[in-house]
Amino acid sequence: MARTQALLIQIATGDPRPISKQIVDGVRMKIATGELAVGAQLPSVRGLAQQLTINPNTVAKAYAELTGEGWLEARQGLGLYVATPRQRLSNAERDRRLDDAVQSFVHEVAALDYPPDRALTRLERALRVLAPKKTA
Amino acid sequence: MARTQALLIQIATGDPRPISKQIVDGVRMKIATGELAVGAQLPSVRGLAQQLTINPNTVAKAYAELTGEGWLEARQGLGLYVATPRQRLSNAERDRRLDDAVQSFVHEVAALDYPPDRALTRLERALRVLAPKKTA
DNA sequence: CCTTGTGTACTATGAGTATTAGTACAGTAC
């Protein structure tokens, strides 16, 4: 009966990412993997802030970003819900941003002098969590 | 006879990365791909700064990082040279940092709602530039 | 109507980082 489905994100103080980005990434991953179903309600801004002992503004900022990207939908006075999927970006923009991510990853592999084939294998394994859409 | 081999890096003002990191990434990639051979001399701190119209301190910071990571070697009063390869990090640390990079990439693929198999293909292609060590 | 809980929108402040600017010093080569 828990409206907001028990709990959600974990924030790591050692994580170099900003807190708001950790929330954005965390929620987005839970949606992408199906852990958060379409229509599910999210913890309230103030509730999640209290739970993580961070500032409500930080949560609001993360939620605003997710809403802007189309992952969440706000119902005024009620709360935030996982939105129905839709095309969010142009194909050109998606390709450009993926290319940035690819470059960034290659840079890191080069920096670590890591064997490229092993890096690819590990990445392939990690990407599998994004697949289960087709199992439904 | 150009001691510092014509030229090097390009800085993009639109790039979200700090300038110093752009230099670090750029030089490291040129070493990893073999474009900069072991023993090659790099542009001087002041020279590269003038060429890129940035502050010498920024170049020095980037060079210091590359030296600390073992990519470059400084000879006082002479200049900076590409160092002979050596093991720089512990395997545990390398694995940990690669895992961070993998996670970051997966997050971005999820954020873009990009087909994972296509993302993997593009990455595989981009990683090939790191291979040519074995062709020598 | 009133109270509570929701998202949202501001301003202000402190901490940290990136960059620029300027100066200075030690080593090398001619």
Place this chain on the structure above:
DNA sequence: GTACTGTACTAATACTCATAGTACACAAGG
């Protein structure tokens, strides 16, 4: 000496991130 190298400081500016506090509009339940 002069002119290059790398390196090491301090100071000031600009920007981001997070916190703090306040306020407003909407929804639900008395």
